[in-house]
Amino acid sequence: MTPPTVAPWVRTRLRAAPGAACALALLVALTSCLAAVFPRAVQDYEDAGLRHAVSAAAPQRTVLDLTTAQPAIEQEADARDEMMRTESMRSAYDKIVDSLHAPLAVDETQSSYGLRTTVQLKAADTDTWLPRPDGLGAQFTLSAQTGLARHSSVAAGRMPRAGKVTWETTEVEGAVTAATAKALHIEPGSVIHVPALMKGNVSVRITGVLKARDPKASYWAAAPVLAAPSLRQTETRPPSNFWVGGILLAPEAAPALLGTAGDPEQFWQLAPDLGSLDARTVPALKSAVAYTKDGPGLLAVREATGGDTEVATGLDEFITGYQELRARIGPVVSVAAYGTGTVACIVLLMAGGLAAERRRAEFTVLRSRGGSVRGLAGRLLAETAVVAVPAGAAGLALALVAVRHGRWQPAVLAAAAVVLLTCLALPLRAVAAHRRVHVGGARDDLAHARPSRRRTVAELTLLVLAVASIVALRRRGTSDGGDSLVALAPVLVGVVAAFVLVRVYPLPLRWLARPAGRLRGVVGYLSLARTGRATAGAGTAVLPLLALLTALTTAAFGGSVLAGIDHERDRAAVLTTGADARVESGSPLPAALVGQVRKMPGVRDVSPLTLRYDAEPKDGKRKVPLAVVDTASYARLSARTDLGKFPAGALTTDAAKAGTAASPLPVLASPSMRDVFGTGPFSLWMDGEDVVLRISEVRTTTPALSDDFLVVDRTALARRVGIGQKANEDIAYRYLPSSLLVTGGHIDGPALRKAAGSKVSVRLRATERARYVDSPLQTGAARVYSAAVVIGAGYAALTLLLALARAAPERTALLARLRTMGLTRRQARRLLILEALPQAALAAAGGALTGWAAIRLLSPGLDLTGLALATAGDGGPVAQLRTDALSLLLPALCVVLLATAVAAGQAWWAGRRGFVRELRAGEAS
Structure with a gap:
């Protein structure tokens, strides 16, 4: 005899409730996408902030400037000249680059090497055609460096050339930039005489006027005098003005500089590769710079150059400044991340709880017919995984496409955590509720329920953690980097407040139920009685209230952070200008x-x-x-x-x-x-x-x-x-x-x-304010924080909708029974609204109060200076958190309005539908 075909469990359950499966898939995909986007978005703005901090700085402070004094005069002339030639310096350059430790990398397109004078050479008195402000002759810096043709174009004349040049050569060719030529009246064919080492002069014939391709690039900006002249003053009183300009020689003409009085030096100018900068490797980058600047790498550099080479750079200072700014910003952003993440986890747990409550009767029947807890959990896990795993993978793929920068490992772990939590929520909730076989149970009433000892221990543990985090935040603050416990402080405050409100909640219900029972109308008493019920249909379990309160606290806290940032920026701009505009002369x-x-x-x-x-x-x-x-x-x-x-x-x-x-x-x-x-x-x-x-x-x-x-x-x-x-x-x-x-x-x-x-100088307050947000590290962090606040508010609304959705079938059946007993549509609408208002009002008031308390408790330890002011230093004023009334009241008001709107919509929809299905035997109990 052929055994009957048994349909697979997973396929049967998914076909039985396709709408619930699709909703769960959408929730998992959205949550996993957001969870995967967060670490990549943080790394994106941190990397951009690091590159901006280095690129915005003066290149002469960020390049690695390696210098070696000229060889001793006692050394043979031919050997000295050979050391200055391009081939010899190129070999040293390659060895220097090879000695650098990762992640320090060199941008070879902006790097150069050669010979330059360190003492400014005064033009001869015979060069009367050069401008002489206050009667002082112009002074020049001579440089023979590589890459001149690659970084400039000829505006007039031609590039300088060099034949067989030695230190005794007294006539060389040179070029100047267009800015230098215009200021000093130089043109192709001009001859400038500079002092020679022994006696006489070295003649520099200008063969070309060059135009820098990118004057802001490291090649030019590392030595600004080569790109444009400057008018300087003597230290005498009264001061006198004189011009200082730069003359560029062909790289092969470097030995001729040894014959000048300019005390020349060899240099290797290494520009950092901004494309390779990574915030994750900042500590290693700082160590690599220290290795070359003052550590064993300096010995390798000196061995490569064959001299007492010195390495100078301000790159390590900028890295330190970036680390300090990131240390200020990171903990503030983590506060929003932990808050929004907590609310998202609660929503996922509520989704599993909603599915478990919806199928309570089914699980009860299975257990009464011999189904094991392990078998039930395994089937529910497989059923949820079939929906959650593909949805999580889709969310992860969307996150990787949306934010292409950053490592993929943290994103995968975050999405996997979301999928794992979703898969375990339903089985664990079902196992917890059906460990023992039971047919039915008494109705729970929140007004008469007694918390268990386990719950009391859990609440006390969270209370201790919250107090510890608040004390730690107020003592250490976030400027020291903070930790997870400190970042969880607002969330823990909201959780503790939720537990307190749940324990206090029965008291007003008891006080109001008695006088309401004496009223002539039935709507008020029914709404209070139903609000006090803690069954699945009542929608007033602890978890929804916990989610709402945590979300509201996080939203209020985050809104106040953003308001505090705006306030500090406005304040700093006003302090700088003194008004909306400042005209000064x-x-x-x-x-x-x-x-x-x-x-x-x-x-x-x-x-x-x-x-x-x-x-x-x-x-x-x-x-x-x-x-x-x-x-x-x-x-x-x-x-x-x-x-x-x-x-x-x-x-x-x-x-x-x-x-x-x-x-x-x-x-x-x-x-x-x-x-x-x-x-x-x-x-x-x-x-x-x-x-x-x-x-x-x-x-x-x-x-x-x-x-x-x-x-x-x-x-x-x-x-x-x-x-x-x-x-x-x-x-x-x-x-x-x-x-x-x-x-x-x-x-x-x-x-x-x-x-x-x-x-006349004119400064606008709006312009000054914009200077405080010039770092991608700040703008990116502010965007992430704003997005976290908005997402937290969205999950708060979803929490409320899930809580109300749990009670929707039972409410519809109740209205059907009451309508047969004479309840009007207006009374039905009032009943549902009054039933939904107590919890919504409790969550709104508790969220606003908890948010205010969290701000007051944590503001002394929360430093917003890094987010508010880009140029703030350690010695400046500390921007602290400020209470923002709109951030406190608007989310709370939205919760009440949303609860009222959903209840009214449910009553309207129930009135349009017939009540035949709800009144069938066994379905309206």
């Missing part, structure tokens, strides 16, 4: 400029002032920075920018003898100036007058100046030093406004610069 501004600026669109107010740095106390030991202001407009400016707000009357005075010992001028001072001069009268020597002042107000900041400052009223000071008198026109000129502090919205920067003129 070293000399008095045109008298009509103030009126022109006031009439510009977007300008609200203008505060003119004069900055003086020549006021001296009687002891004459220091100069005092003094701001002479129009008190009325300056007081309005201080209040508007929140930089040392003060009453205008504190600086004004009508005393005719103000500024004398009998009536000192009131001034606004910084705390440092108060410590120097005290609160009593003191005098400053200004413009031939002894002006007596007295500090009337002390503020830590002021718009005009930073750090040390004194602010005095212009009218009162003018009366004292006699600005209004015709005999003091020179003094009056000194007190004309030299700066304008402009406030207003949407100030037209180009129009303001045009009105001010080319010789």
Whole structure:
């Protein structure tokens, strides 16, 4: 007899519930994709930040500059010349590159080597055609280095050539860049004479004017004087100006430099390969630089060059600065990652729990008919794996395509963790609920339930961990790098708060259920009674509340982090400019400029002032920075920018003898100036007058100046030093406004610069603010953090939907029964809304309160400086977390609105459907 065919378990279950399988696959694919994207996105912005930190720095500080003094004069001339030739230096270059340790790599296209003078050579007095500002002749640096033809093009003339050149050669060919030729009036055919080593001159005939292909590249930027001349000053008083330029010789002409008085040196200029920089290998890169700069690698370099070679570079300093910035940013980003990851894990667990509760009756029947726990778990594992593994693989593939940069191993591990958690959620939940065979059980009621001892121990353990993480964060902060426990602090605070709320939750239910039972209507009592039930249909289990509270805490915390970053950037920009725009000049501004600026669109107010740095106390030991202001407009400016707000009357005075010992001028001072001069009268020597002042107000900041400052009223000071008198026109000129502090919205920067003129500095607050986010390390971290907050909010909404979905079938059956008993559609809608509101309101209020508490507890230890300010150093102010009301209230309000909308939609949908199916025997119990 042929045995009956038994359909496979997995195929049968997937065909029985295709919608649930597709929803689970979508959830796993999305979560695995996000989990795999995170480590690659972090590595992407970290690598970009490292490359930016090195490339944005001055190349002369990041290249490895290897230098060797010229051979001793006692050495044979032929041997000395041979050491300077290209073939010999190329051999040394190859050995140097081979001695470097990975991951330090060299960009050979930007690297060069050759011979250059270290002492600037003054052009001969006979070269009268060269410009001579203040009567001083031009000075030149001569360099014979490789790669000249590759990095430049000929604008006029031709490239320099060299025949058989020795150290005794007195005539060579050279070339200059277009910028040098324009400034120093050089053209092809010009001859420049520089001092020779013994006597006489070495003639350099300019054969070509070159145009640098990329002036910012390391080849040119490592020695800026070769690309463009500079006007320098002598150290004498008064200083005198003179030109310094660079002349480029053919590489084969290097021996001729030995015959000049320029004390030449051999150099190998190694530019780092930015494409090979990897944030993961930063410690190894730093060790490799130290190995070559000061370690055993230096011996290999000296052996290759055959001299006492020195290695100079600032690359290790930039690496250290990058490590410090990343150490500041990393823990802050990890806070968002742990929070969002925790909520995502809870959602996956809830999805498994939802499937287990939906099939509770099925599992109960299987266990009552002899099914083993192991067999049940194995079949559920296979059933879930068939859906989760392909979905996880699809999510991983999407993540690898979306972010192509970064290692694939962390992404695979993250996606695998998501798949593993999904596969285990349903079997473990089913095993936990059906370890013992039972047919049915009493209905659980949260209002009368007693927590188990295991739950109490787990809650106490989490409480201890939360307290430890908070204490660690407040003591050490995130600036030291932090660890996982510190990064989990906001999550642990939310988890502990969720457990506390779950324990407190039954109390108001008990208090409200009794008076509600005495009311005439049935809706209020039914909603409270159903809210207190902890069955699967009620949708008020601990896990949904835990997920909602954790998600809301993370969203509130993350929103406050982003708000704190914006606040600190705005604050730093205002401190830099003192207003929305700052017009500043070293000399008095045109008298009509103030009126022109006031009439510009977007300008609200203008505060003119004069900055003086020549006021001296009687002891004459220091100069005092003094701001002479129009008190009325300056007081309005201080209040508007929140930089040392003060009453205008504190600086004004009508005393005719103000500024004398009998009536000192009131001034606004910084705390440092108060410590120097005290609160009593003191005098400053200004413009031939002894002006007596007295500090009337002390503020830590002021718009005009930073750090040390004194602010005095212009009218009162003018009366004292006699600005209004015709005999003091020179003094009056000194007190004309030299700066304008402009406030207003949407100030037209180009129009303001045009009105001010080319010789006046114009700085906009918006431009200064943009400087604080110039690092990809910051912008990338901020994007990842913002995405984590948004994703956490999305998972919070999904958590609420899953919680409500668990109760949907039972609610529909209840409405069907109640409708047969006379319940109207309006009452049905009110019932579902009132049933959903308590938990939503509890989660919303608890999330807002927990988020506020987490911010207050953790803000002293959370350093946002690295994320907020790109140029901040260790000595600057620390940007701390600030409470953002919108981040606290908006997610909470959205939870309440979403719960209400879902409940109302369910009631509407249930009203449109018939109740025949729900009222069939055995299906509405």
